[in-house]
Amino acid sequence: MSGALHPLAGKICLVAGASRGLGRGVARALGEAGATVIVTGRSSEAGPRTDQRNETFEDAAREVEAAGGKGFPYRCDHVQEREVDALVSWALRRFGRLDCVVDAVWGGNEGYDGQRYPDGSAYGAPFWRRPVARLAQSFESGVYAQLLLARAVAPAMVQMRNGLIVTISLDTAEGYLGDVVYDLAKASMNRLTLAMGHELKPFGVTALGLSPGHVLTERVADAGMAGETTESPLYAGRAVAALLADADVARHAGGVLHVADLARTYGFVDRDGAQPARFSMSEH
Numbered sequence: 250m251s252g253a254l255h256p257l258a259g260k261i262c263l264v265a266g267a268s269r270g271l272g273r274g275v276a277r278a279l280g281e282a283g284a285t286v287i288v289t290g291r292s293s294e295a296g297p298r299t300d301q302r303n304e305t306f307e308d309a310a311r312e313v314e315a316a317g318g319k320g321f322p323y324r325c326d327h328v329q330e331r332e333v334d335a336l337v338s339w340a341l342r343r344f345g346r347l348d349c350v351v352d353a354v355w356g357g358n359e360g361y362d363g364q365r366y367p368d369g370s371a372y373g374a375p376f377w378r379r380p381v382a383r384l385a386q387s388f389e390s391g392v393y394a395q396l397l398l399a400r401a402v403a404p405a406m407v408q409m410r411n412g413l414i415v416t417i418s419l420d421t422a423e424g425y426l427g428d429v430v431y432d433l434a435k436a437s438m439n440r441l442t443l444a445m446g447h448e449l450k451p452f453g454v455t456a457l458g459l460s461p462g463h464v465l466t467e468r469v470a471d472a473g474m475a476g477e478t479t480e481s482p483l484y485a486g487r488a489v490a491a492l493l494a495d496a497d498v499a500r501h502a503g504g505v506l507h508v509a510d511l512a513r514t515y516g517f518v519d520r521d522g523a524q525p526a527r528f529s530m531s532e533h
Contacts, residue, residue: 254283255282256282257283257494258284259283260493261344261346261348262287263287263336263349265327265353265354265394267290267306268291269304269309269468270353270466270467270468271417271461272288272353272482273309274486275486276310276312277309277316277482277486278316278490279351279489279493280313280316281317281318281486281487281490284318284493285319287321288309288321290309290325291325292305296324302467306323307322327352327354327390327397327398328394333398334401337405346405346409347402348412349413350398350402350412350413352414352416353417354395354398355390355417357386357391361468368380372431379430384434387434388437392437392441399416399441403454406452407449407452407453407454410453410454413457415456415458416442417461418435418438418442418458419460420460421505442456442458444503446503447502455498457492457501459485459505460508461480461528462480462525463528464482464484466482479525479526480528483519484512484519485508487519488512491517507527509524509528
């Protein structure tokens with residue numbers, strides 16, 4: 250393999266929540282760069298699928314292979330501590346280390362049809378009209394899953410004094426995200442990223458958040474919202490690949506970085522060759 254064409258050859262990566270959406274795009278982009286990618290999710294060819302969707306983590310692993318990397322599928326429910334610990338133990342036994350872990354787990358939109366959630370509430374409805382149970386689901390599949398994965402991988406990375414942990418989220422610094430449940434979940438994830446970045450940096454490990462735009466995921470396309478999107482899942486994936494290849498990535502520890510800003514810093518483009526601008530919820 251050419252180092253120029255495959256700058257991440259020999260890197261061992263784990264992408265959690267990669268059956269579809271942003272996780273799948275990240276896994277593919279890491280494959281493009283020549284990485285070995287462990288692809289996890291719940292939707293399997295051999296078992297249950299989230300919301301009865303067609304996409305599976307086995308498909309995503311094959312996309313990694315087709316893109317030029319090495320894909321390894323692994324079934325994991327990332328809100329189950331034992332399953333997360335078993336996944337990380339297997340990965341360390343199989344590969345000896347983890348250079349990069351990407352958390353793209355997010356179940357907050359399960360059952361959403363583009364208009365309403367299964368409980369009948371609409372995105373952006375006033376907080377007094379949103380069932381509180383929705384918040385518990387978003388927190389479990391967001392910040393709780395984030396913490397489970399990070400605490401499972403951190404000891405090995407700290408021992409190596411090297412590693413990158415990326416959490417896919419959405420920047421909340423610019424203001425309210427337009428929905429109380431979504432905003433609270435993402436703000437909590439970003440705060441955990443800040444804490445992880447602070448505590449891991451002295452040990453040579455970098456934790457950071459990644460904020461994409463309005464991404465054309467399979468769910469978004471099925472909801473008839475493709476025309477509102479700004480970018481493909483591959484755009485965020487190429488951001489992760491660029492960060493992993495950056496020897497000075499530690500300068501970003503604890504921060505939430507915009508994919509569009511990183512595209513201009515590192516010079517990568519989206520699937521169609523474009524460089525979509527930074528996305529702002531307040532403008533949409």
